[in-house]
Amino acid sequence: MRPFTYARAATEDEAVAACTDGAAYLGGGTNLVDLMRLGVAEPARLVDVAHLGHDRIERRADGGLRIGAAVTNGDLAADRTVRAEFPLLAQAVLAGASGQIRNLATVGGNLLQRTRCAYFQDVTKPCNKREPGSGCPAREGEHRNLAILGHSAGCVATHPSDMAVALAALDAEVRVRGREGTRTIPFGDLHRLPGTAPERDTCLEPGDLITAVEVPPLRMPSRFRKARERASFAFALVSIAAALRTDVPGGTVTDVRIALGGVAHRPWRARRAEERLRGARASGEAFLRAAEAELEAAEPLRDNGYKVPLARNLIVRTLSGLVAP
Amino acid sequence: MPRIRVEVDGSSYEDDVEPRLLLVHYLRDRLGKVGTPVGCDTTNCGACTVLMDGLSVKSCSVLAVQADGREVTTVEGLRAGHPMQRAFHEEHALQCGYCTPGMIMASIDLLRENADPSEDEIRDGLEGNLCRCTGYQNIVRAVRRAATEMRRPASEEVTS
Ligand SMILES: Cc1cc2nc3c(=O)[nH]c(=O)nc-3n(C[C@H](O)[C@H](O)[C@H](O)COP(=O)(O)OP(=O)(O)OC[C@H]3O[C@@H](n4cnc5c(N)ncnc54)[C@H](O)[C@@H]3O)c2cc1C
Ligand code: SF4
Ligand code: FES
Ligand code: FES
Numbered sequence: 001m002r003p004f005t006y007a008r009a010a011t012e013d014e015a016v017a018a019c020t021d022g023a024a025y026l027g028g029g030t031n032l033v034d035l036m037r038l039g040v041a042e043p044a045r046l047v048d049v050a051h052l053g054h055d056r057i058e059r060r061a062d063g064g065l066r067i068g069a070a071v072t073n074g075d076l077a078a079d080r081t082v083r084a085e086f087p088l089l090a091q092a093v094l095a096g097a098s099g100q101i102r103n104l105a106t107v108g109g110n111l112l113q114r115t116r117c118a119y120f121q122d123v124t125k126p127c128n129k130r131e132p133g134s135g136c137p138a139r140e141g142e143h144r145n146l147a148i149l150g151h152s153a154g155c156v157a158t159h160p161s162d163m164a165v166a167l168a169a170l171d172a173e174v175r176v177r178g179r180e181g182t183r184t185i186p187f188g189d190l191h192r193l194p195g196t197a198p199e200r201d202t203c204l205e206p207g208d209l210i211t212a213v214e215v216p217p218l219r220m221p222s223r224f225r226k227a228r229e230r231a232s233f234a235f236a237l238v239s240i241a242a243a244l245r246t247d248v249p250g251g252t253v254t255d256v257r258i259a260l261g262g263v264a265h266r267p268w269r270a271r272r273a274e275e276r277l278r279g280a281r282a283s284g285e286a287f288l289r290a291a292e293a294e295l296e297a298a299e300p301l302r303d304n305g306y307k308v309p310l311a312r313n314l315i316v317r318t319l320s321g322l323v324a325p
Numbered sequence: 326m327p328r329i330r331v332e333v334d335g336s337s338y339e340d341d342v343e344p345r346l347l348l349v350h351y352l353r354d355r356l357g358k359v360g361t362p363v364g365c366d367t368t369n370c371g372a373c374t375v376l377m378d379g380l381s382v383k384s385c386s387v388l389a390v391q392a393d394g395r396e397v398t399t400v401e402g403l404r405a406g407h408p409m410q411r412a413f414h415e416e417h418a419l420q421c422g423y424c425t426p427g428m429i430m431a432s433i434d435l436l437r438e439n440a441d442p443s444e445d446e447i448r449d450g451l452e453g454n455l456c457r458c459t460g461y462q463n464i465v466r467a468v469r470r471a472a473t474e475m476r477r478p479a480s481e482e483v484t485s
Contacts, residue, residue, distance in 0.1 A: 006327055006344035006390045026391075033347075033386045034368050046344065048391065074380070078438075098453020099434060100371065103380040104387065233452040 001036050008048040012177050012209065018047045019207045025049045027070065027109030030101045035114060039123045040130060050106060054211055057082070063217035069108035069175075069210040073163065074099070076107060086215065088222035088241045092166035095226045098233055108210035111164055111174070111190065112202065115157035115265075116235055118142055128154045129198045136198075139301065145237060148300045148307045150264040155198030156301060158262055159191055160235050165261035166224055167213060168269050169241035175212040178205060184214070191266030198265075220245035220255060221322045227262075227310055236262035238307050240314045244322040246282045253277045253286075258294075258319075260311055270294045273315065282323045284316060291315035329393040333358065334402025342389045349373045349384035351392075352399060360401040360426055364455075371454030374427035375399045381434035383453070400426035409433055412471035413464070420458035428454050432468045440476055442468070 006026075009015035019025060024043035026032060027050060035041040054068035057079050065086070067076065076082060077093040097105065119125040119137050126134035138146055138156050146156045172187040190202050204210075222243035228234040239261035245254050256277045258270035273294035280286045291312040298308050326341040333356060342351060352358040352375070361384060364372030368386040375384045376398040384397075403410060409429050412418070419425045428451065435442060435450035442450060447468045448461065456464065 001345040004344055006388070008390075008393070026388075029388060029391060030368060030383075030386055033388060036345075037366060046388075050391075098371070099450060100374055100381045100383045100431060100453045101368065101386075103377075103434075104382050 002039075002042045004036075004043055005045045006048065007045065008051060010051065012052055012211065015047055015049050015052060015209055016177060016179060016207055018045070019209070020045070021206060023047055025108075025209060027106035028072065028101075028104035029109075030097070030105045031109060031113040035121070038121055040114075040121055049108070049209060052211075054108075060214070060216075063219075065215045067107055067213045067215065069212055070106050073097070073102035073105040073107070073110060076163075077102065086166075086170065086218055086222070088169060088224040088243065089163070089166040089215070091224035092162040092226075092239075092241060095224065095236075095239070096162040107163070107213055110161050111167075111210065111213075112204075113161055114201065116160045117146060117157040120157065129157060129194075129201075132197075132199045143301045144303045145235070145262070146301065146304060147264050148298045148304055148311075149260075149268055150193045150266070151299070151301075152194045152196065152198070154196055155194035155265065157194065157198070157265055159201070159264070159266050161267070162224070162226060162236060162239055162261060164191070165236075165239050165259050165267045166241040167215070168259035168267035169222070169243060169257040170215050170218060171257070172216075173214040174210055175214060176204065176208050177211050178208045182211070187213075187267075188269055194265045201265075218243060222257075223318055223322060225314060225318050227314060238262045238310045238314055240311075240318050242315070242318045242322060244282070244319055246323060250282060250323060253280055253282050256319075258315060260315075263298075263307060263311060270315070272297075277319075282319075284320055287316045287319040288312070327390050327393070329390055331389075331392050331394075332396040334397070334399055344388060344390050346389045347385055348375070348387040348389050348392050348397070351389035352384060352397070358399050358401050361399045362423060362426060364423055364427075369455065370424070370427070371431060371451075372424050372427040374430040374454065376430055376434060379434075379437065381431050398430070400429055403429070403433075408474040409436075409468075409471040412467040412474070416463045416467035416470055418459060418463040418467035424454060424456040424458075428456065428464055432464075432471065435468065436472055436475060441472055444469070 023045040026046040026048045054070040058066045083090045119127045174185045226239040243257045260268040273290035276290040364370040373385040
């Protein structure tokens with residue numbers, strides 16, 4: 001590992017002031033320290049932001065939650081309110097990594113973890129995300145686990161977070177403290193599609209510190225599911241976070257949220273499928289048509305065409321389970 | 326160089342460390358606690374698992390500076406004849422033994438959350454620990470046995 005300096009910030013002000021160019025925030029370190037060991041990340045300074053008092057989950061006046069950025073993945077998944085009222089969020093967090101990693105990993109760090117594309121993690125290989133302009137060997141190479149939606153000529157990576165998929169379905173917002181003050185970013189605007197700048201995963205600017213995630217109340221049945229190569233301890237091939245409400249059991253869909261993971265450079269909110277379903281009768285047939293409408297836009301690569309039927313079936317099965325649990 | 330103060334296996338240490346020093350290397354090279362092995366370089370295998378403030382973590386992905394002010398327990402800090410250690414021995418839950426310290430520490434954390442885990446819950450709870458030798462069957466059995474034993478004192482208190 002390249003030498004670097006370390007500062008433990010005690011306040012937001014201190015953290016943002018210390019995060020000058022070339023510095024990086026340190027949450028639990030479960031992704032960043034790995035990337036530093038691999039030589040993929042080489043920050044000159046780490047600003048530890050695990051001790052800013054952002055480690056609480058608070059109830060909002062509207063019944064939603066404000067989740068501090070330093071809440072650990074383990075504490076989030078164990079929280080009673082989260083389990084009872086936002087089961088898709090608890091399920092998503094528990095589907096990720098392992099106990100030891102969840103004990104350290106923070107909410108902020110989870111959102112900003114980098115892709116698991118093998119070329120990105122191997123400094124001997126070209127990669128536009130790691131080294132802009134060097135090329136994308138994954139497009140013609142190993143891409144079984146990579147994107148089918150929204151990719152570009154420059155990058156076909158996927159975002160690895162399970163938790164982010166649930167937050168996308170929850171219409172969450174991200175509170176950010178930057179050099180210019182604080183702002184709130186709708187969750188769907190946080191992560192980017194790669195386009196011509198795959199080196200940028202998100203819309204955040206240097207120095208931006210995530211302080212909390214705001215989650216509005218859900219009040220409908222929800223579920224997270226993840227298809228992976230092994231039963232445990234593997235990143236998603238495709239995952240889904242969904243919530244659905246009907247006027248009467250088996251009746252008309254009054255509200256629906258669908259987000260997919262493992263298919264794109266960001267959590268993929270399936271707006272087209274949602275539009276089809278709103279006002280429609282909740283049936284397997286309607287779920288299938290909605291899934292197909294969403295996946296019409298898919299552009300699978302040579303070796304990841306399997307993700308299209310996998311995503312379709314996950315959508316149909318998950319929604320069906322929500323109407324007849 | 327930052328100065329850290331950590332409590333490891335019941336003793337306090339105060340040391341100047343380079344920020345890039347990993348906790349596992351601090352434990353092994355500085356404190357001589359070589360009971361905690363390193364088995365991979367990408368936070369995958371779990372061999373290096375220790376408890377930090379009672380929660381299991383992979384010490385190969387934690388910087389020593391992150392442990393400042395915390396309490397660390399390694400496999401060497403378990404009291405002699407700890408039920409988990411004994412159960413691993415008695416159920417033949419190890420062959421080469423490389424994964425064992427991490428398995429034991431992760432299993433202890435697992436029982437903290439769930440004192441009576443089913444076989445599936447044990448497999449799930451130990452998903453971050455890889456073993457190349459045993460096929461896991463005996464490890465699961467050892468954790469079940471230790472769980473039974475570790476629950477015992479509490480239930481005896483209730484009945485007496
Ligand atoms: C073996 C293994 C398996 C895994 N499996 C899964 C899985 O199946 N699903 C899954 O979703 N994840 C998985 N993960 C990833 C894991 O969830 C992430 O490593 C973790 O969530 C990152 O959180 P952290 O706090 O440790 O982040 P860090 O490593 O500390 O930071 C990650 C990034 O976020 C930045 N950052 C951290 N906090 C802030 C903040 N408050 N504001 C701004 N920037 C910040 C850092 O600068 C860095 O760029 C796995 C990890 C490992 C090692
Ligand atoms: S897919 Fe993206 S991350 Fe992977 S090699 Fe191509 S540019 Fe790099
Ligand atoms: S040595 Fe493999 S996870 Fe730490
Ligand atoms: S006993 Fe050899 S790796 Fe588990």
